[in-house]
Structures are given as structure tokens and as C-alpha cells.
Amino acid sequence: MNFKDLARILRISNLLIIIATQLLCWFFLIRPLSNFTATPLFLDFPHALLLSIATALIAGAGYIINDYFDVKIDAINRPNKSLIGKDINPRTAILFHTCCNVIGLAICAYLAYQLQIKSVLLLPVACTILLWFYSTHFKRQFIIGNVIVSLLTALSILILLTYEPAAWPLIKQPFLENAQGQIRLNPTWILMTYSGFAFLLNWIREIIKDLEDFKGDAEDGCITMPIKIGIQKTVWFVQGLLVLSIIALAFAVYELFLKSWIIPGIYMLAALILPLVYTLVKIHTSVRQEHFAKYSKMLKFIMIFGILTLVIFYFYQLAL
Incomplete structure (x- = not known):
């Protein structure tokens, strides 16, 4: 096994996105809280960086264990991309999974100790357990597997609030007053x-x-949405969620245009x-x-472009 194989099984690009997302949210949303409270913030840049690295390591462990239990499925769906059992020994994969989890949780424990609030460690521990049971059990169940992964994605952002x-x-x-008496939307x-x-x-x-993985999932006995209700009905369900997303974003863009925030509105559009x-x-005909x-x-x-709206909004507001 070489570094390239390790990077692939850890999904290095995804981990970098997690780190960048957390740091952007810290810089643009957590750091400004100092304008609205007299309580000193715990998450300075070193602590925020450590938390983002810990989150990425726990996510990386989740990717590894998911691939470990998906060898049969990946052999059908992605025969040229499957690594475990070919380029990476299964025992080596488990070792790296364990190391990532231990280091990630150790960092979270250190931050909890520095914070002197041990209970904040419950969230990363719960996420670690969920990632394991997702790979072994929940992934193969109707709807719940998708919801768990999506919840974990949301929690990778919300963990910033847990540690602050x-x-x-x-x-x-919903609204806060700063030291200058200005009313601002709560970050x-x-x-x-x-x-x-x-x-x-x-x-x-x-x-x-x-x-995308319909064939391999069916061979492995999974009960995913396409297998349970069929491909066409699943596509309709996806379209319903897409319409919901588009309506919410369109409302946000409309509000931006009303406030003459033209450039951010055009970017979101x-x-x-x-x-x-x-x-x-x-997708209707796919x-x-x-x-x-x-x-x-x-x-x-x-999703990446969505996070970058933080940067657009910040610098546009500075330019006003």
C-alpha cells in the first residue's frame, strides 16, 4: 500500500472539504459572536483547527469502515475503484480505521478537557458509533441509512456550536444587538x-x-429506496426534494435582490x-x-459553492 492508496481510501479531498467548511464557518459565523456576548470565546483559530482535524479523522475512519464492509458491493458497482482486498489488506484497513478514530476522539477529549465540559465529547463519540453501525447495518435499510449520513454531514457543521x-x-x-446598538441576524x-x-x-x-449503486446493492441484499419502491418513484422523490431546495433558495435570492444585494443574489442563482x-x-429521463x-x-x-456564499456575503458586506 502506498500513499496514493491511503489518500483514496480516506477520501482526502472530502476530508479537506470538511476542514475548510468548518474553518470557514468558524471564521464567518462563530468568531463574530464576540460582538454579541461578553463571554470569551473558546474556539480561537488553534482550537477550531484542531476540531476540524478531529472531525476529518473521524469521517476518514467512517470512509474506511464503509469500504471494508462494502467489498462485495464495490466489486460490482466499482470494480476498478475497489481497494480493500486488492491494494490494501483488510487488516491494514481496520488498523487505519482504528488509528483515525483514536486520534480524532483524543483531540476531541483534549478540547473537552480544555473547555472543562466533558459532556461535549458525547457528540463525536456518538458520531463514531453511528458511522460504524451505518456501515454494518443501517446502510442496508430503507431511508434510515441516507438520513443518518445526511445527519452526520449536518453535525460536522453543528459541532462548532457544541464546542462553543x-x-x-x-x-x-433570531436577532442580536452588538456593542454599537446595531441589530444583526444571529450568526x-x-x-x-x-x-x-x-x-x-x-x-x-x-x-x-x-x-447509481442499484445493481450491487440488490446483489448484497440491501433495501435502499430504489430497491424498495423502484427507480422511477425514487427519482420522483429526489425531484420533490430538489423542488423544495430550489424554492427555499429562490426565496433567499428574492430577499437579496430586494435588499439590493445583487452580486450575492446572482452568485446564488x-x-x-x-x-x-x-x-x-x-434526472427525470436518466x-x-x-x-x-x-x-x-x-x-x-x-454544496461546496453553497459554503462559499459565506465568503461572498462577507466581502460584499465589507464593500458596502
Whole structure:
């Protein structure tokens, strides 16, 4: 096994996205909380970086254990991409899975110790357990597997609130007043909105991946949505979720245009809404595995573009 194989089984690009997403959310949404509370923030940059690395390591362990239990399925769906049992020894995979989990949880435990609130460690421990049982059991069940992965995606953002006690008293308030007496939308509400969209878009993507993996999942006895209700009805369900996403984003763009935030509105229209509309239209007639693979990859990029709206909004507001 070489470094390239290790990078592939860990999904290094996905882990870098997790780290970047958490750091962007910390910089643009958690850090500004100091303007609304007299309580010192725990998550400075070193702590935020450690938390993002820990989250990425736990996610990486999840990828490894998922591949470990998916050897039979991947041999059918992705015969040229399967690594465990070919380029990577199964025992080596389990060893790396264990190391990633231990290091990730150790970092979370260190942060909990620094914070002097041991209970915050419950969330990363729960996520680690969920990732294991997802791979061994829940992945093969109707709907629940997709929901668990999507929930874990949302929690990779919400964990920032868990490790920032200064934010806890502010969560109930949609608007906050800063030291200058200005009323601003609560950054924690924005963070929760982003995590909600992460859940929804990832749920769509997971169902599309089930459409892509239909053959291998059926051979392994999985009861995914396409197997349970059929490909056509699953596509309709995906389209329903896409319509819901498009309506919510269209409302946000409408509000931006009303406030004369033209550039952010155009960005959201071009980078988020139009690709979702394209997916909505094209997926209706898709039947081939490579078609669903393309839409799955497109959803991944849409999620990245969605996080980048934080940067667009921040610098546009500075320019006003």
C-alpha cells in the first residue's frame, strides 16, 4: 500500500472539504459572536483547527469502515475503484480505521478537557458509533441509512456550536444587538440554516448514489429506496426534494435582490439554483449508472459553492 492508496481510501479531498467548511464557518459565523456576548470565546483559530482535524479523522475512519464492509458491493458497482482486498489488506484497513478514530476522539477529549465540559465529547463519540453501525447495518435499510449520513454531514457543521459554550445562551434569539446598538441576524441561526441545507442536499445526493449503486446493492441484499419502491418513484422523490431546495433558495435570492444585494443574489442563482434546476430536469429521463454518478458529483460541487456564499456575503458586506 502506498500513499496514493491511503489518500483514496480516506477520501482526502472530502476530508479537506470538511476542514475548510468548518474553518470557514468558524471564521464567518462563530468568531463574530464576540460582538454579541461578553463571554470569551473558546474556539480561537488553534482550537477550531484542531476540531476540524478531529472531525476529518473521524469521517476518514467512517470512509474506511464503509469500504471494508462494502467489498462485495464495490466489486460490482466499482470494480476498478475497489481497494480493500486488492491494494490494501483488510487488516491494514481496520488498523487505519482504528488509528483515525483514536486520534480524532483524543483531540476531541483534549478540547473537552480544555473547555472543562466533558459532556461535549458525547457528540463525536456518538458520531463514531453511528458511522460504524451505518456501515454494518443501517446502510442496508430503507431511508434510515441516507438520513443518518445526511445527519452526520449536518453535525460536522453543528459541532462548532457544541464546542462553543458562549454561543449556547444566544441560540434562542433570531436577532442580536452588538456593542454599537446595531441589530444583526444571529450568526448561530445562519450556521443552523447552513447545516439544514447540508442535510437536505446530502440526502438528495445519497439517494442519487443509491440509484447509481442499484445493481450491487440488490446483489448484497440491501433495501435502499430504489430497491424498495423502484427507480422511477425514487427519482420522483429526489425531484420533490430538489423542488423544495430550489424554492427555499429562490426565496433567499428574492430577499437579496430586494435588499439590493445583487452580486450575492446572482452568485446564488448561477452557482446553486441553476445547477439544481438542471439536475431536476435531466434526472427525470436518466436510467444509466454514469448519469446518476454525474448528478451525484454535481450535488457535491453545489454544496461546496453553497459554503462559499459565506465568503461572498462577507466581502460584499465589507464593500458596502
